[in-house]
Amino acid sequence: MARAMMTKILMSIVSTTIIFQLALAVDHNVGRPAGGWDQSTNLESWAKAQTFTIGDNLVFTYTGLHDVLEVTKANYDSCSTSDPISSNSPSPTTIALTDAGTRYFICGTAGHCDDGMKVAITTNATASGTPTTGTPPSSGNSPAPPAKKDPYDYSPTPGSAATVQIMSVVSMVGFGFLMMI
Numbered sequence: 001m002a003r004a005m006m007t008k009i010l011m012s013i014v015s016t017t018i019i020f021q022l023a024l025a026v027d028h029n030v031g032r033p034a035g036g037w038d039q040s041t042n043l044e045s046w047a048k049a050q051t052f053t054i055g056d057n058l059v060f061t062y063t064g065l066h067d068v069l070e071v072t073k074a075n076y077d078s079c080s081t082s083d084p085i086s087s088n089s090p091s092p093t094t095i096a097l098t099d100a101g102t103r104y105f106i107c108g109t110a111g112h113c114d115d116g117m118k119v120a121i122t123t124n125a126t127a128s129g130t131p132t133t134g135t136p137p138s139s140g141n142s143p144a145p146p147a148k149k150d151p152y153d154y155s156p157t158p159g160s161a162a163t164v165q166i167m168s169v170v171s172m173v174g175f176g177f178l179m180m181i
């Protein structure tokens with residue numbers, strides 16, 4: 001009997017965690033909906049309007065004129081296509097954001113990066129407190145996050161997604177106990 005209860009509790013914890021992670025993972029279609037992975041899209045402001053979190057994916061969709069190179073910051077800044085970290089084509093290219101930090105992507109076609117076909121993606125360690133399933137902020141000028149803590153700590157706010165997960169787990173456990181009474 002007690003064993004069945006424990007199984008129930010464990011199952012609800014596991015399933016809730018999985019559901020939350022699925023809900024938080026977002027596919028970011030680069031440049032969309034207004035543009036795409038091309039020379040005419042302001043990819044910098046597109047990226048600014050997004051929130052990238054570990055577990056999300058970048059999806060580049062493009063014509064045969066383009067490709068997707070992941071490069072170092074130096075090569076991103078100088079639009080150099082030599083020694084890319086990865087070279088991807090044809091469309092679509094999906095890049096999994098598995099770690100926190102900034103990654104740099106450019107188009108390898110001559111001149112395209114100089115035309116602005118480049119994007120820097122900064123992935124946050126955890127999700128922001130508000131789950132953003134597919135609704136990015138409306139404008140490119142979102143205010144800075146109100147992260148006022150240790151002024152010397154520049155790391156992305158850890159814990160808010162974890163807090164959400166812990167709260168959900170706790171509530172599910174509570175719910176599970178209620179069900180058994």
Ligand code: CU1
Pocket residue numbers: 038039065066067107108109112113117
């Ligand atoms: Cu291109």
